[in-house]
Amino acid sequence: MAEQKKSLLRVHSYAKECHERSEQGYSDAALAGGHQPGLIQLELADKILNACRANSLWPMTFGIACCAIEMMVCGMARFDISRFGSEVFRPSPRQSDLMIVAGTVNRKLAPVLLTLYEQMPAPRYVIALGNCAVSGGPFDVEANYDVVLGVDKLIPVDVYVPGCPPRPEALIEGILQLQEKIAGKRNPFPQNRMPKGA
Amino acid sequence: MQTLNSYAPEIIRIVMAVVGGAVVVFGNALVMGYMERKLAGHFQRRTGPMEVGFHGLLQLVIDGIKLMSKQLVIPAKADKPLFMLAPIISFAPVFLPLLVIPFSDRIQGFDLDVGLLFVLAIASINVLAVLVAGWASNNKYSMFGAFRAVAQNVAYEIPMLLSLLAIVFMTNTFSLRGIVEAQTVWFIVLQPVAFIIYLICMVAETNRAPFDLAEAESELTAGFHTEYSGMSFSLFMMAEYTNMFIVSCIATVFFLGGTSGIPLPYFEYTGIIWFLLKVYLFMFFLVWIRWTYPRTRFDQLMNLCWKYLLPISLVNLLITVVVVKL
């Protein structure tokens, strides 16, 4: 019984793959699948699909530390990312398109992060929210022995949002930039006209 | 030649019914999805979808297309055939109950003598789909969700049927049109207790909050559809919305007089406007309570059913029988 419990507790040790990735960065082979060109190229269809993907980014409920609170605030009444169609925080990675890494990733969490990223169906996007996720932040000091210095060493990151923690506006800006990256067109559209009744 | 002629109008009717059913299912999912997100927004004092199309009108269309274009993940240790089958089992039968629902005096697939039984029978296939989905996913959370859904649906079908039976005793017919026609006074006035019981059972049958134990987000991540992605997930969602539509239709037929309402001049199909209005009133209610109440616990849910709803609906049925038959 004790043995069984111990082995259960040891599941997420700093896996070999994570160690390699954080030392050397991720290899292209690790990323294949998500960004492979399709067999048939249909430009118009791609354009439409990309526009759709950009405007319905469903984030995963995956808060790690301080920035998670600002991520929650983003979904709340004041800032309300539902205006851009991304308030549907899905608890299951299978149904989400966007992983907002909101907080510090350490060696114990790194394999979990990888698993979650790989459980998300393609196309998937990652936003590194906050200094810890961008580069290790205030923990990138001599005494640090556990924090992974930047989540981009483990998984490919699309948009970086620095700050400690960033204001919710910065996260919205990050989502808008991600939309621009996906669809090539910046939301909101048209740029500076308020919709009536808002 | 003779036979073909006699069959031709029937074929047209079938085609029309199928097309109509598809329109209702997909249209309802879009309208309901939009309504839910927008209403949720305003219940919480925010705007909801806003930037995608005028006031976010295109949001649901875009979500649908996105879900279709997502990768379909099948977990390595899942039971593949069953895993693929579950969303289809859930989604395919939702067309059938729409056939017997009298949307107006003229719009009805066919008037079945046992319309009510037909609807309830088909509606319970959904729970099979949930069970299959939970089992095939090979995920403990899904499994929990599936078991809860089965227990819940089996339990709540009883008071639901009993409350509706009270009305069947009054009208002496199972035919939905017959029931609509029998209502000189809306049955909500004559049978308020049955109405309230039906209302509660309706929420439980569709697995909506506060009885959404099958997909209890904070306990079981996403419940029975934890492992489903992309299109199969959206099939589940569409089935859920259509089931909501169907139970609301039944409520309208049984308690709010179906198509009755102030007739509009020069319009033969005026009934459908009233009908849909009432249906969406129920849908609004479902959304309203979802964004107001917390979730109940599983044993409390069962308590509510066996200790309160079942005895009260039985008593209600007895009283109805005594009053009607004496």
Add this chain to the structure above:
Amino acid sequence: MNVDVIEDERQHQFVLNMGPQHPSTHGVLRVLLKMEGEYVLDPQPVLGYVHRCHEKIGEYKPARAFMPNTARMDYLGALIYNQGYAMLLERAAGIEVPRRAEYIRVITSELNRIQSHLLWYGAYLLDLGAFTPIMYAFDDREHILDTLEDICGSRLTYCYCRVGGVCKDIDDKFIERTRAFIERLRGRLPMYEKLVNGNIIVQKRMKSVGNYTPELCARYGVTGPLLRAAGVEYDLRKAEPYSVYSEFDFEVPTEQQGDAWAAFNVRYREIEQSLRIVEQALDKLPEGEVMEAKVPKKLRLPQGDYNCSVEAPRGELSYYLVSDGSDIPYRIKVRTPSYSNLSVVPEVCKGMMIADVVTSMGALDLVIPEIDR
């Protein structure tokens, strides 16, 4: 001995892994649940998913440079953590703090406590499956954050206290906004009572879930609202008044049942008490400097060990610092309340349904980075 029993156990029991990514663990806590059906036989929390070497970093830097780290341990009670650490260093270096600075610390700390409780209130109801209260709670919370941002410069992880005072004086605008907020929140509380506290589903979900007896709390070192929910009137602000808390008139809310509902009520009533403290502090606010002038640039702490405890939103927080006479501490140890509070989970949540485990853990008001440090 009995083979049948063991086989039986294997057939019926299984392990459910809740977390690290799970909506109701408030972060990346992982709980291993040994289950039989819906019932939890043995819950075991697994920690360390946000371990960020805070204490080790503290040993490498001058004592003063640890201040931003304190805010990141518990991001919801950042100002209280700041205050505690500043008080520790002042105690060690023998620095007097101006009275106005003490008052400002109390005002900001209590505002911080209110926002922490409001966030917990919303998040707890979210755990129970209600989506709307969290929106209303966050709406009120935004007002506090705006007010605090005006003087502290950030919304969440403030670094406001300094050794010997606070870094920025408050102005009339701040006082005005705070008073307006007190008015507003008092007007909103009846709405919460109608929507949540009176709701039968909420009461049914929370009542008699968890059993925190005073003995259990003493055994595991549980402090804060949970201890008060068990009937022990212990609040550091009253028990050993630090700062200027002895000058205010407030109550320590307690309940007797020791379940989730009692903890819920204690926290809810604490919001009202904190409002009272802020109001009195604003009335009594003395004039003067906010920063002691004679604070050395390089803070050398005399050799010895120092301790300082404050009442954080989640319980008793205490800092322990060993100094070898240089400006870099030899050792910093932080006793965080959530860690002790979490340790009762295996005992309290035994035999519960899985939904109750969620309720019970929500009542603990966990902040995971504070547990792992």
Add this chain to the structure above:
Amino acid sequence: MKAYFTELFTGAWSLIVGLTVTLKALFSPVVTVQYPRQKIDVTPNYRGHIDLIKDPETGTHRCITCGMCMRDCPSDCIYLEGEKQEGVKGKVLTLYTLDYTKCSHCGACVEVCPTQALDYCDDYEVAGFAREDFHYDLLKRVEERE
């Protein structure tokens, strides 16, 4: 039996009361700020990343290259270099880089500066596609500012 019905009715009543609250919210105005179109007035005290102040008298920064900020920074995010130049008293700043991705907004650098050469800037909506985007060259920023 009495308890049974009391619970039923009080429970039902509490549920109805709850519904009125949300219904009232449905008809009250929204509190959302339509962010990209409409912005909150962020307080002037907001702590963004640090910036060198442009002195209106001299038209340049006030940094004397003492390196206090670099030494006091808890997370080593500031790096600056200076060199002796002919005809100028003290050192002249030649490089001032800030690795914003490590900053924790503690304000140590701003407070320690003997000439008050540093201040927080108001950029609260920064995001980018690479982490190098946030390695700011403050000297260049102060020159580019009008």
